[in-house]
Amino acid sequence: MLRHLLEAALRPAVAAVLPDADLNLVQVRPCPDPRFGDYQTAAVMALAKQRHLNPRQLAADVQARLDVQPWCNHTTIAGAGFLNFHLNPQTVANALAAAARGEHRFFQPTPAPRTVVLDFSSPNVAKPMHVGHIRSTILGDSLARTLRLLGHRVITDNHIGDWGTQFGMLIVGWKRSLNPAALNRDPFAELERLYQIIHAECRQNPATLEAARAELVKLQAGDDENRRIWQEMIRLSQSQFDTIYGRLGVHFDHALGESFYNPSLPDVVRQLIHQRVARESDGAQVVFFDDDPSLKPHPAIVQKRDGAFNYATTDLATLDYRLRTWHPDEIIYVTDARQQLHFSQVFHVFRRWHPDARVRLAHVWFGSILGEDGKPFKTRSGDTVKLADLLDEAEERAFQVVTAKNPDLSLDQRKEIARVVGIGAVKYADLLPNRQSDYVFSWDRMLALNGNTAPYLQYAYARIRSIFRKGQLAQPPSPAVRLDAPEEMALAKHLLNFGCTLETVAAEYRPNYLCNYLYDLAGLFTRFYESCPVLKADPPARASRVTLCQLTAQVIQQALDSLGIRVLDQM
């Protein structure tokens, strides 16, 4: 968009003054404060610093060679050497008119599409999904949506925990304590009950723990009955996951669980040993990182002394499979902060195992969800909060609010609104904070109708739809755009920045930038709404304002969709 056009004009000007400058660093971005201008570059200062030049003088030299006539009234040099671009109002109006004609949607598809594998959510079979899964699921889904919108090829893969030592215990529990009637009634509750009693039993009774080990060995050896039970548990769990993903509107292209890689683990370790990446230590196969100071104290075990494999081995096999199957340019893992060391190890081992692989590996980590007491978020009785219960409560609370605000709507309407508002509020509260910080979970804050919340944004959208209902406006927007009022111009300019925001989200894996953009957009819209009547305006202004409303609604809807949040015509 405009930013790219300005960058494209700026680069030759910089190159003319400094022929050896790295033009990739020459970037234009929106000004933090409209008083400075509309777009700015700080690159000239950085270049001046490298070369010990006077930054303002360098900025002036670049400015003298700069031709941005088609879009800007003028450019200014300010501060220590900022170069500020001041858009021609007609340029803004033209960009909106083009959008109204359907020529663009305020962003540009990437000129260099990549294939990206996104690994997120990863619940465990036979355990309920809980708050610990929510950030991974919501962040991962949002990144997938944003990358796809920008034109990348995205493959989402749910690495379900369907293998491991817990299945020995679960099989013992299944054989000893299964209540078939309960399983029929609420399969997942029964699975959970089994897990809890057998887990407690194993802690107290070494004989039960031994029985669990024996069942695990039988399962791994392919025992028919144990495999049947195991598969049944996976099936029941998957239907439970599907229910939750359905409520969240989250979709996976693949759900290749840990067990899928089980057959390939011996070969992974064989290769690692053969390539001298791993070596024997205390009976285990271990990768040491002698050349890396930060990892030197933390060797990675890829095969345990007893011959079993662990999660590092599975993750390596998974990487290898993804590489061979999808040939991605990038693989992204969305997990909590505690797994930083693990992924650092896995990525390092992988580089030594496949030194020629070009794939970019990213661990996108996030902080914890805390309760109002600042400790990990739990129920009043101290249990982990189940995701299903959390979503129920979100919808229930949203239903109360909708019923209080809009009692005339039918029950079905209010329930549908409560679903969209409740789920949207939970998602938005999760996406809004910087992902790397912990955040305090608060129903009251996330469901508030003012402040930076999903309901506030949905409300802004609903108000626009209300104008269209009231004015019986169904026709496509008119491309005749006039931006006379300052509120109109401010709103219009912000619409132009949608694309940069999407690009930043994708580049840094931070959907919270999009949240902040949306909040600003909604604020600018309501200011426009307060001071610029739409339906009552004279015809030319009215048509232009209808267009502004239409385009704003379109961007709100598109941006919320990138966050995985739906909009409503009424709420």
Place this chain on the structure above:
RNA sequence: GCGCCCGUAGCUCAAUUGGAUAGAGCAUCUGACUUCGGAUCAGAGGGUUGCAGGUUCGAGUCCUGCCGGGCGCGCCA
């Protein structure tokens, strides 16, 4: 002990990764409803960015040392 992360207004969080006078919401106070949805908007007060140094045109952001907190550290995932 070692490593990673964090510390910003009374509270909850931002700050486009080294950019311009650190911004929002809640709470407090003052205004605006014969007005397209007041579920709103306009405004006020509130800060030595944990502390002390350093790097430079410029630091909440980078480097060093403290203080306080969270998490992780060989056969769990």
